[in-house]
Amino acid sequence: MRAGTELSEHPPVRRPSRKGRKEAARPARRQDGGRRKREFTARRGAMIAGFMSPAVIFVAVFTYYPMVAGSQMAFRHWDLADLTDTSFAGLANFKEIFDDPLWGTVLSNTALWVVASIVPQLVIGFALALWLRRRFRFRGLYQALIFFPWAISGFLIGVLFRWMFNSEFGVVNDLLMKARLIDEPVAWLADPHTAMVVIIVANIWYGVTFFAIMILAALQSVPDEVYEAAALDGAGKARTLFQITIPYIRTMLALTVLLRIIWIFNFPDIIFGTTGGGPNNETHIVTTWMIHITQQGDYGKASALGLLVVAGLLLFSVFYLTATREKGAKS
Amino acid sequence: MNTKESTAGKTVRIVFLTLWLIFTVFPLYWITITSFKPPGAIFAFPLSYWPEEFSLDNYAGLFDKAEFGTYLVNSLIVATVAGVLATAISMLSAYVLARFEFRSKGALLMAALVTQMIPAFIALGPLYLLMTDLRLVDNRFGLVLVYVAVCIPFCTVMLRGFFENIPDTLEEAAMIDGCSRFGALFRVLLPVMRPGIIAAFIFNFVNCWNELFLSVTLMNSDDNKTVPTALNGFISSFNIDWGSMSAAAVLTILPTMVLFAFASRHIVQGLTAGAVKG
Numbered sequence: 001m002r003a004g005t006e007l008s009e010h011p012p013v014r015r016p017s018r019k020g021r022k023e024a025a026r027p028a029r030r031q032d033g034g035r036r037k038r039e040f041t042a043r044r045g046a047m048i049a050g051f052m053s054p055a056v057i058f059v060a061v062f063t064y065y066p067m068v069a070g071s072q073m074a075f076r077h078w079d080l081a082d083l084t085d086t087s088f089a090g091l092a093n094f095k096e097i098f099d100d101p102l103w104g105t106v107l108s109n110t111a112l113w114v115v116a117s118i119v120p121q122l123v124i125g126f127a128l129a130l131w132l133r134r135r136f137r138f139r140g141l142y143q144a145l146i147f148f149p150w151a152i153s154g155f156l157i158g159v160l161f162r163w164m165f166n167s168e169f170g171v172v173n174d175l176l177m178k179a180r181l182i183d184e185p186v187a188w189l190a191d192p193h194t195a196m197v198v199i200i201v202a203n204i205w206y207g208v209t210f211f212a213i214m215i216l217a218a219l220q221s222v223p224d225e226v227y228e229a230a231a232l233d234g235a236g237k238a239r240t241l242f243q244i245t246i247p248y249i250r251t252m253l254a255l256t257v258l259l260r261i262i263w264i265f266n267f268p269d270i271i272f273g274t275t276g277g278g279p280n281n282e283t284h285i286v287t288t289w290m291i292h293i294t295q296q297g298d299y300g301k302a303s304a305l306g307l308l309v310v311a312g313l314l315l316f317s318v319f320y321l322t323a324t325r326e327k328g329a330k331s
Numbered sequence: 332m333n334t335k336e337s338t339a340g341k342t343v344r345i346v347f348l349t350l351w352l353i354f355t356v357f358p359l360y361w362i363t364i365t366s367f368k369p370p371g372a373i374f375a376f377p378l379s380y381w382p383e384e385f386s387l388d389n390y391a392g393l394f395d396k397a398e399f400g401t402y403l404v405n406s407l408i409v410a411t412v413a414g415v416l417a418t419a420i421s422m423l424s425a426y427v428l429a430r431f432e433f434r435s436k437g438a439l440l441m442a443a444l445v446t447q448m449i450p451a452f453i454a455l456g457p458l459y460l461l462m463t464d465l466r467l468v469d470n471r472f473g474l475v476l477v478y479v480a481v482c483i484p485f486c487t488v489m490l491r492g493f494f495e496n497i498p499d500t501l502e503e504a505a506m507i508d509g510c511s512r513f514g515a516l517f518r519v520l521l522p523v524m525r526p527g528i529i530a531a532f533i534f535n536f537v538n539c540w541n542e543l544f545l546s547v548t549l550m551n552s553d554d555n556k557t558v559p560t561a562l563n564g565f566i567s568s569f570n571i572d573w574g575s576m577s578a579a580a581v582l583t584i585l586p587t588m589v590l591f592a593f594a595s596r597h598i599v600q601g602l603t604a605g606a607v608k609g
Contacts, residue, residue: 047512051423051424052424052427052428054420054423054424055421055423055483056424058420058480059442059480061480062476062479063446063449063480063481063484064446066455067457070453070455070456073456073457124351127347128351131347131348134344140596143599144591145352146351147599148359151537151584151587151591152584152587152588153540153559154541155543155563156541156583157358159580160358160362163361163573169373171361174378205355217599259447263447266451268450272543286450290452294452294455294456299456302452303453306450306453309450309453310450314445
């Protein structure tokens with residue numbers, strides 16, 4: 001109930017601050033500098049607190065509190081099968097994860113899922129952005145059309161691709177057979193290797209747009225004079241791209257890639273809608289495996305896995321940011 | 332970019348753009364076509380790429396057998412209310428984060444970033460217990476509260492980018508002219524911010540409309556279910572009824588696509604304003 005009281009404190013925190021601001025405003029005009037400054041500082045502080053508090057309270061109560069409570073489950077026995085013993089378990093849940101025969105598969109799947117999704121997303125997105133920079137007829141319509149995948153939930157995208165790659169009535173098999181690329185229908189989702197291909201293709205379909213948009217915006221920040229100067233110096237297209245365009249938008253590119261890596265890592269939705277981690281649990285990534293463990297009722301182990309994800313992503317972000325920043329300092 | 336383009340370059344560009352368009356649109360085309368096929372024709376060979384007869388049976392079935400209308404209304408209410416609330420709250424925090432320097436600012440921004448790294452599933456159990464204590468399980472208002480919290484961090488960062496793009500001088504001028512800071516915010520900044528606010532709202536709405544795992548956890552009665560929860564129910568059964576599924580998918584996708592088509596330019600601006608500045 002602690003969170004409940006926090007919630008009910010919410011109006012009293014804001015109300016005095018708003019009143020305080022009005023009162024402080026009037027005498028400040030007449031009084032001497034010292035007092036005015038002090039009151040200005042107080043007013044400013046009250047305003048910052050007042051404006052920030054709704055957001056902070058919401059996120060604290062409904063995101064951080066459950067997350068912290070969930071994290072401490074990682075160090076307890078917490079299994080729906082036996083709730084009589086929720087004692088402190090130390091690192092037993094973590095040990096259980098590392099000893100699990102699926103752990104290796106899950107790790108390599110996660111790495112494959114992230115790398116094989118992000119590289120084509122980046123390359124195709126970059127190409128789209130370069131080509132969309134040019135004006136052409138129907139460019140607005142084109143942009144709106146290729147934007148559509150972004151409006152669809154990951155889960156539904158999984159469902160769409162599950163239907164298209166259906167072994168009997170799937171349109172992909174039909175098209176491939178018409179093109180004589182395969183002789184008989186492929187049971188895409190029955191084999192873990194082809195199933196991984198399907199979920200990665202679905203993810204590329206979904207994620208390219210984001211890169212295209214972000215890179216297009218970054219490209220527009222490169223001043224035309226830079227290109228004109230490069231053209232005067234006789235730089236070719238490839239040289240302009242690698243020596244002017246990419247270095248110019250490098251920081252933004254690095255941040256976009258980082259954000260996408262974090263999101264893709266934490267994106268069980270497509271897999272959940274397509275294979276659900278199957279066949280035989282062989283297409284799980286870390287987060288879908290976590291769902292699987294939760295559904296089995298072992299909240300302790302699932303929380304431990306969640307903590308590993310957060311820790312891994314934090315570590316990765318720090319390394320990544322340091323690496324990209326250092327490279328920037330040198331060049 | 333006004334440089335001349337070679338014919339070969341132009342051909343490559345057109346071919347590539349066309350292929351990508353086909354690849355992007357085809358899945359949507361296919362699910363739509365499937366939804367209009369009469370139930371028998373979905374599982375008939377050869378596959379037809381344009382149905383001989385368009386049938387609304389799959390759609391009619393959704394509203395007869397399942398309470399799909401109720402789910403749609405629930406989703407609409409929850410996503411709209413949560414979208415509006417999250418946008419309003421994020422506007423306040425984004426404004427402060429864009430305009431003031433204060434000690435905890437870095438920590439707050441970091442806290443917003445960390446929420447993006449947390450797998451939702453780590454919080455689901457405790458969240459369910461919290462909502463039970465608050466008597467907000469299986470309650471649309473409860474789901475709204477949770478969604479608002481989910482939307483705030485990204486929405487704040489996005490709107491902050493917009494505020495930063497607006498020069499300080501605009502409000503300063505208004506404040507010199509006798510506006511209070513509130514007055515400056517509402518009368519001068521908001522009109523300028525409109526594209527950003529629309530983008531933020533649509534972004535929040537679509538995220539809430541599409542959200543699955545929280546709503547599956549928190550909503551269990553048929554009267555309160557949202558659309559994604561219902562779709563998940565179609566999947567859980569061993570035999571997926573692809574007719575109903577495709578019709579339901581089309582009905583789910585349609586509203587968000589219309590919104591995106593209507594405001595895609597604003598959303599592009601919104602996303603990039605928030606992130607390019609980093």
